[in-house]
Amino acid sequence: MRSERGQRDTPRRRDLIEIATDLISEIGYEQTTVRMIADRMGIKSGSLYSHISSKEDVLYKIILDVADDFLERADRATEGVHDPEERLRALCRSHLEMIRDRRPAVRVYFDEWRKLGDANQAEVIRLRERYEDGFRLAIADGIETKAFDADPQLGARVLLSTLNWAPSWYVADGKLSPREVADQLLEVILRGLYTRG
Amino acid sequence: MRSERGQRDTPRRRDLIEIATDLISEIGYEQTTVRMIADRMGIKSGSLYSHISSKEDVLYKIILDVADDFLERADRATEGVHDPEERLRALCRSHLEMIRDRRPAVRVYFDEWRKLGDANQAEVIRLRERYEDGFRLAIADGIETKAFDADPQLGARVLLSTLNWAPSWYVADGKLSPREVADQLLEVILRGLYTRG
DNA sequence: CCTACCGATCGGTAGG
């Protein structure tokens, strides 16, 4: 039962995860060695294994945490918001805020999830689907209330593609806030979805 | 001078590149070993080096070729087309055709370009920028001729994000042709860019 | 294209 110690959430383990997140986001999961992580922690590589059970465990922890955070933020942002357009706006803002707040972890989430084993990968996909369904539902609702007019799948595809690609173009340099960017983005996309009539 | 032999474009070398493309697209660059490539060619791993000079050379060849192909197809597709909207339509169709025709190589292009060394990476970025500029120019032209009304950067961002993310959602399963998908996509995005007046 | 091998490095473990 001693291996359970490695799974508990201790401050030292959190350090490890944060250091690993930075490294993996910079040079990739495969190129990040357990020795690099240990070096930055100021310990020997063998000592890592009193905090973790394997290298993949670290990756899984990082990615799962991002998936959860995306979902939690989305839930909080849309709490009590019923208008479909306002829901979409809140979801987009929340998404961009997440990128702003946790850029390295978000990069790992998008770039490295394929490196997980099959079971872990399946869980991440499940969470991502649940997250994206929030967007799809808001768009479908918008169409039902006759505010939008378009293939809901197509509209969701355009919006989610733009958001999923956002780590490549959205730099939180202080010039534009997540709120402003989300509003600009939705101005174009919603106008495209609105019925002409 | 003997190492030059490894750089020439021979049928055997083309086999190697194709096999490597499939492997890398399936399991990633790092996980693909020179021994796996050699196995699929039916030779020993050491013998690979009469065709290539290094593993990264293979990756660079694959990615550079995709970047070139994207550009060539775009040039051909827009030859003599002057209307901005028609140019955009041709560019989108060409992009989706490329994904349909060369999916594994395209995946390597999008997923693995960061694994290249700095110099090679810079060249790939240069070509990608040139490719994307074709889209940006068409949108800017559309705005200048008063057909579109929006921040050209924003419109290009939405369109290019959707296209760059397309390997994740566009499956050429025979149901929808690149032409049909491009038209549907542009219907939403262009409507979003069109001025209300 | 093969045999035979290289130095380096990898993730991970045993036993303090």
Added chain:
DNA sequence: CCTACCGATCGGTAGG
């Protein structure tokens, strides 16, 4: 958390 190490595997080379 350390020392000391493990078997495995990596990309690549020499010399046919």
